[in-house]
Amino acid sequence: MLAECSPVILVINCGSSTLKYQLYTTDLKVVTAKGLISKIGEDGSRVEHAAHGSKHVRVMPVPDHHTAFTAMIDRLIDPEVGVIKDISEVTAVGHRAVHGADTFVKSSVINDEVIAKLEECVPLAPLHNPPNLVGIVEARKLLPDVPQVVVFDTAFHQTMPEYAHVYALPYELYSEHRIRRYGFHGTSCRFVNQRAADMLGRPVDELKMVICHLGNGVTIDAIENGRSVDTSIGFATFSGVMMGTRSGDVDPGLIFYLNKQLGMSLGDIEAMLYKRSGLLGVSGISNDMREVEERAEGGCERCELALEMFAYMTRKYIGSYAAALGGLDALVFTAGIGENSPSMRARICEKLGFLGIAIDSDANEAPGDDGRISTRASRTAAMVVPTDEEKMIAIDTLRLTEKARAAAA
Template sequence: MILTINCGSSSLKYQLYTTDLSEVVAKGLIARIGEDGSYSDHKAGGRGEKVELPVPDHKTALELMLASLMHADYGVIDCPAAITAIGHRAVHGGDVFVDSVVVDDAVMAQLRACVGFAPLHNPCNIAGIEAAMRLFPGVPNIVVFDTAFHQTVPPEAHVYALPYALYAKSGIRKYGFHGTSCRYVSQATADLLNWPIEDMKMVICHLGNGVTLTAVDGGRSVDTSIGFGTFGGVPMGTRSGDFDPSIIFHLVNQLGMSLKDVETLCYHKSGLLGVSGVSNDMREVTTRAADGDERCRLAVEIFVYQIKKTIGAYAAAMNGLDALVFTAGIGENSAEIRTRICSGLGFLGVRIDEATNEVARDGYPNISAADASVATLVVPTDEERMIAMDTLRLTPDHLLTTPRGVSARGYEQARPL
């Protein structure tokens, strides 16, 4: 059985697959790690349990995950040896990792060297891998990097116009994120349209609390909105998106803020939350905007405008556009935001059918109008399946066989997931 682990800064998501990836046997979320109100939510075939309990760190979170997978009532395995391979998400692989890799000492050393590129994310990714290696001794671990998909972005798009030595010696460049999601969604889009991905130009709009737009030409990332850190590009839930960097000097030199204060402002107090003054949740912001809250209305308009502008830029960069794709929390669930973004993109050939747009989550991914020359789709992302696919690809066949005498208890009952 293949286990996928996605360690965020304060959460851990996991899914357990059959070895052929045909079934999800169990899945769960451990949230608010290191915070008040932490909880574990585990599901297996219609059974499971959500409980609040202290989760001080990621090591404890993985121990809770294993306890849930082996639980007497809603567990699905008898012992850790039932897990034959583990796939992990890592946010940042620098320019070292251009593909997913099997973990060894050298890989762990390189991962630690990348911590400075993603200080909020990579440490918890590393903690998850280390904990998994202790809990599942001898089981191969595979790391899937969000940045790997964007290693095909050409130099003219990933090198900043700063002194070249900062790029050559210090690795300061655009890296891009949500690559695992983009890779899955771009191939799923080609499959849905029955169109060879090698012949397609598409823009993937990954719209959630974190937001990235990615230009995918022939199945390869050629530009993406988030750059060196994870607050650039278009505005997000609490992150600012791009702004004039001279503002930082003004905040420090004229308003007396520390660099730590500015970092907190850019990552945690900006975006939808910063403009609206209300929330980082698009659902609440759009509801209040409809009720006449002007700052919420402005927050939505800024969000939509910056996304629309980026789509146009990427169409120009690729010299065309065949598909516009929405995914992730906002992209998959907000018909209003999709309508607002697509409005005014008719010059590119983007036109949507409003009736289909309203029911896109009910099995109607293609929301294009009949006369549209660009296909517009809503494609649910599945980073966990992409991680599982790479884990299966990189694990030697002889290691994928469950040891004799080890059972996957409750498997038949868990199948309905």
């Protein structure tokens, strides 16, 4: 049944065939409801909604995003499974956007000008920005009088110095066509950056930190004094460490070889690098780290190789970023693999003693409230810090909408 009503903040992450949402109280302390609408525009569309400690699932036709948004609102105000009496109780909406290029260096209150500039960024993220824009358009239609904010995954990394984000290509490609390193998972890294500093009890602007966002997508981020100074994913989203299905770093010459010698089209090569590589490609089993680890324990040599490669590539980035930072105060693990795989954390840290990191095996298996998995004698703290991208979006949404209301008063 519906609880006593109070103002709420709605956070939306709209993909090409999915709509994720969370509803926060305005003090951001409680998620009152969350949901996932999947297979939009496909057969077997599902509406999953969790509230009041239980989960409700319904298979129903969801032919388009407008229907998905309507289904979300219906769940939120439903007398049995909802948490608010009327959608007018939503006081602000926060949206995730993948790519803001170098146009957006921080989150922004949405208006027509912001939408136009976001549309200009579509060529840089043709798979991600269009559905993000659809989510914004639909939310503004259904909640026209509610202030809305967009939070960009790329924004956090726009503090990188020019020597770190410019590629060694003809400079005109950068100056005229915006070809440069952008970085992703910035919303996650920004949340973890501040949270790690709080857990260490030190000011964020005094720390040198490497954050390992290890999930189906992987970002290694070098942070100095609270600012991103380098990041492993660059212009596209497959560079850096190998991922669930993405290759990570490869020699660009390989693309020409595959095209000329093996007759693969550019489309075939792109599909291979994005969808058939990484853990899946090497193991031949799965893109899920849990399954790869399980099969490796059972003697699968290719799964063991995939694990060794993943740890090795991650360790190389940690070492290079420690050098770029001129030292290291904290090594932070986050996201699905980073938070939930003690064995992978141990593999990665195995040869990082030169950085002053020694893993406490008991703490690594069950990190305490301070997140530490390194020994107390370690010069550099190794930590597990759970990420919360939705919370970061909600924080920005609350901050910017309150600022806008104060300015208008």
